[in-house]
Amino acid sequence: xxxxxxxxxxxxxxxxxxxxxxxxxxxxxxxxxxxxxxxxxxxxxxxxxxxxxxxxxxxxxxxxxxxxxxxxxxxxxxxxxxxxxxxxxxxxxxxxxxxxxxxxxxxxxxxxxxxxxxxxxxxxxxxxxxxxxxxxxxxxxxxxxxxxxxxxxxxxxxxxxxxxxxx
Amino acid sequence: xxxxxxxxxxxxxxxxxxxxxxxxxxxxxxxxxxxxxxxxxxxxxxxxxxxxxxxxxxxxxxxxxxxxxxxxxxxxxxxxxxxxxxxxxxxxxxxxxxxxxxxxxxxxxxxxxxxxxxxxxxxxxxxxxxxxxxxxxxxxxxxxxxxxxxxxxxxxxxxxxxxxxxxxxxxxxxxxxxxxxxxxxxxxxxxxxxxxxxxxxxxxxxxxxxxxxxxxxxxxxxxxxxxxxxxxxxxxxxxxxxxxxxxxxxxxxxxxxxxxxxxxxxxxxxxxxxxxxxxxxxxxxxxxxxxxxxxxxxxxxxxxxxxxxxxxxxxxxxxxxxxxxxxxxxxxxxxxxxxxxxxxxxxxxxxxxxxxxxxxxxxxxxxxxxxxxxxxxxxxxxxxxxxxxxxxxxxxxxxxxxxxxxxxxxxxxxxxxxxxxxxxxxxxxxxxxxxxxxxxxxxxxxxxxxxxxxxxxxxxxxxxxxxxxxxxxxxxxxxxxxxxxxxxxxxxxxxxxxx
Numbered sequence: 089x090x091x092x093x094x095x096x097x098x099x100x101x102x103x104x105x106x107x108x109x110x111x112x113x114x115x116x117x118x119x120x121x122x123x124x125x126x127x128x129x130x131x132x133x134x135x136x137x138x139x140x141x142x143x144x145x146x147x148x149x150x151x152x153x154x155x156x157x158x159x160x161x162x163x164x165x166x167x168x169x170x171x172x173x174x175x176x177x178x179x180x181x182x183x184x185x186x187x188x189x190x191x192x193x194x195x196x197x198x199x200x201x202x203x204x205x206x207x208x209x210x211x212x213x214x215x216x217x218x219x220x221x222x223x224x225x226x227x228x229x230x231x232x233x234x235x236x237x238x239x240x241x242x243x244x245x246x247x248x249x250x251x252x253x254x255x
Numbered sequence: 256x257x258x259x260x261x262x263x264x265x266x267x268x269x270x271x272x273x274x275x276x277x278x279x280x281x282x283x284x285x286x287x288x289x290x291x292x293x294x295x296x297x298x299x300x301x302x303x304x305x306x307x308x309x310x311x312x313x314x315x316x317x318x319x320x321x322x323x324x325x326x327x328x329x330x331x332x333x334x335x336x337x338x339x340x341x342x343x344x345x346x347x348x349x350x351x352x353x354x355x356x357x358x359x360x361x362x363x364x365x366x367x368x369x370x371x372x373x374x375x376x377x378x379x380x381x382x383x384x385x386x387x388x389x390x391x392x393x394x395x396x397x398x399x400x401x402x403x404x405x406x407x408x409x410x411x412x413x414x415x416x417x418x419x420x421x422x423x424x425x426x427x428x429x430x431x432x433x434x435x436x437x438x439x440x441x442x443x444x445x446x447x448x449x450x451x452x453x454x455x456x457x458x459x460x461x462x463x464x465x466x467x468x469x470x471x472x473x474x475x476x477x478x479x480x481x482x483x484x485x486x487x488x489x490x491x492x493x494x495x496x497x498x499x500x501x502x503x504x505x506x507x508x509x510x511x512x513x514x515x516x517x518x519x520x521x522x523x524x525x526x527x528x529x530x531x532x533x534x535x536x537x538x539x540x541x542x543x544x545x546x547x548x549x550x551x552x553x554x555x556x557x558x559x560x561x562x563x564x565x566x567x568x569x570x571x572x573x574x575x576x577x578x579x580x581x582x583x584x585x586x587x588x589x590x591x592x593x594x595x596x597x598x599x600x601x602x603x604x605x606x607x608x609x610x611x612x613x614x615x616x617x618x619x620x621x622x623x624x625x626x627x628x629x630x631x632x633x634x635x636x637x638x639x640x641x642x643x644x645x646x647x648x649x650x651x652x653x654x655x656x657x658x659x660x661x662x663x664x665x666x667x668x669x670x671x672x673x674x675x676x677x678x679x680x681x682x683x684x685x686x687x688x689x690x691x692x693x694x695x696x697x698x699x700x701x702x703x704x705x706x707x708x709x710x711x712x713x714x715x716x717x718x719x720x721x722x723x724x725x726x727x728x729x730x731x732x733x734x735x736x737x738x739x740x741x742x743x744x745x746x747x748x749x750x751x752x753x754x
Contacts, residue, residue, distance in 0.1 A: 103423075106684045110426045117433045120448050124440075130714030134440040134447055137702040141432050148426040155422065179679055183478035187471060187651055188672050194655050195668030207652055214648040217478050221644050233649045237656055245288065245299065247660040 103156035110149035118142035186217035202252040203242065207234040258385065265384075265611030269619055274317050277310070278616050281318035282623045285325020289332070292339045292470055292650075293462040293657025296326040300586045304593070312594030313609050317616040319590055323583055324376065324566045324617070327526070328624050331368040331559050332631075336361055336488050336639045337650060339470035343461050343696045344526035344562035346689065347534045349469070350416070351547060351554030358550055359491025361639070365632045366496050367504050367552050368559040369625055375512040375560035376621035379567025382516045383574075384614045387603075390568065391575040394520040399708035400719055404728035405521075406701045409528050409693060411732050412535045414739045416548075416689040423686045431694025432701065434459055441703055454664045463667055464695060466654045467674025468681070468688040474647050475679050487646070488639040494632055500552050507537055507557035515564030520571040522580040526562045527696050533561035539735065567617055574602055574610060 438458030
């Protein structure tokens with residue numbers, strides 16, 4: 089087994105991706121925060137605290153990058169240990185696409201076609217995330233889940249959402 | 256024996272048929288909204304407030320507060336079985352709770368949560384009945400610097416979830432703090448980081464983030480694994496804790512109750528801080544500290560006890576001083592005013608039937624909740640152990656409608672999709688979402704008090720070392736960090752020797 093901290097190790101890739109993510113978020117928040125009023129320390133404006141936090145985040149991103157390039161002093165032995173223990177896991181595009189898609193679809197449709205149909209649609213699309221299962225069982229489960237959800241949210245709790253299309 | 260007289264008065268009020276009925280309704284509804292992802296007690300109470308016009312003031316308060324602490328029971332169920340924190344205060348429960356459920360010990364975890372909540376609920380109510388006024392005065396002593404110290408102690412808990420990735424965890428904590436600042440600034444009303452999106456002018460909602468990064472991301476992660484490697488609830492052996500497990504959870508429950516009862520009255524996020532800090536305390540003092548995080552019953556019992564004790568003592572500032580300690584008690588304050596009760600110190604003297612009736616109803620409510628929840632355990636487990644092909648669309652559907660029902664804004668579903676993808680990304684990078692939630696919940700409190708402290712001292716940072724209580728908390732936090740680094744160092748030396 090090759091060392092986990094070798095040049096193209098998955099561990100280093102993860103660290104660099106994390107650093108990139110933090111740097112991106114830090115820059116987005118910093119650029120907005122700088123446009124708000126700073127104010128003096130005794131009366132901080134809305135920009136003061138977020139600026140400190142965003143700068144801290146950028147520093148963390150920098151530190152993670154440094155460590156990823158194997159600065160021996162910054163390397164943490166526990167990191168190596170964990171890297172060995174951590175199973176590699178890949179996100180499959182199919183579930184990602186259909187699960188996220190079903191949520192967005194629900195958001196797009198719920199106000200026009202009503203809760204009942206939108207929920208039914210959500211479950212049908214969501215089921216596609218998994219290849220298994222027949223068409224009939226998919227429809228059956230969609231009907232059952234939709235009915236239970238409506239019973240709980242609409243009938244018992246009484247959330248004010250229209251059940252059916254309003255035309 | 257004024258205390259006994261008061262309790263007798265309280266029980267005579269709370270045991271009337273009408274009040275018992277409303278306590279039951281409150282507890283049932285509370286359990287339900289607690290279990291459901293997204294929807295929590297605050298929007299439910301807001302929806303129910305108009306219905307209480309026609310009720311007596313005592314019945315209204317009994318029902319609404321039953322809904323509140325009932326939701327604390329229900330929230331832990333979702334955390335343990337579905338890995339979704341129903342409430343901010345049940346976030347920490349899911350670490351060990353869900354790990355137990357995957358190992359087939361979900362029943363034991365649920366029982367530990369219910370029993371811990373029950374004991375703590377009784378302790379919290381006793382504290383509320385006996386020392387409400389002095390505790391309220393202590394809570395008022397808590398100034399800006401003390402809050403900062405508490406928040407930083409909570410943040411130090413990041414170490415507990417970092418699994419060796421300290422830098423990454425601190426980073427995600429700060430990301431959480433930044434997410435928490437989205438919305439209008441409390442002091443100036445300036446909109447921050449809203450990017451023109453109207454539905455987040457009041458800030459991002461906890462539910463959207465928690466349901467996304469835990470619930471939906473977990474579903475996607477699970478579907479990405481081969482069918483036999485999925486992390487799902489299973490049933491193995493007894494649903495009920497063994498004698499040994501009873502013994503193991505006794506001390507954590509008592510410690511958790513004490514932490515919760517003390518921190519509960521703090522305005523802000525008493526229940527959440529209490530659960531995180533009690534988990535940290537267990538990591539230091541529990542004889543099984545090493546097992547925490549991998550599914551130890553102590554890691555469920557302690558924070559659940561803490562949040563429920565805090566949920567009871569949370570009422571102290573409201574009932575004794577008329578100050579709401581959060582959005583929830585603010586709604587209860589509104590309920591009192593609707594019924595012509597002026598909240599404040601006079602409630603105890605001018606409406607003793609309301610005050611003591613409410614306190615007594617909390618004993619009864621907690622009893623109802625445990626009677627209600629223990630038999631439900633078997634049903635929940637079997638329900639969540641059904642084939643994943645059936646389960647996952649149901650989870651996604653309930654998450655989506657739960658989030659939508661908060662504000663009935665379709666855009667919230669786009670936010671849910673965004674945070675789900677974000678959750679998948681950090682899961683792929685091996686970063687725990689726990690610090691994100693911690694930062695998100697406590698971040699605004701940190702900013703508010705940071706600004707307040709420096710305003711009071713006219714910009715002089717010396718104020719941070721002038722307050723004895725705060726110094727004590729800072730010292731305890733430093734000690735925690737030192738202990739942790741020392742243990743880490745020792746492990747490093749050991750692993751170097753082994754290598």
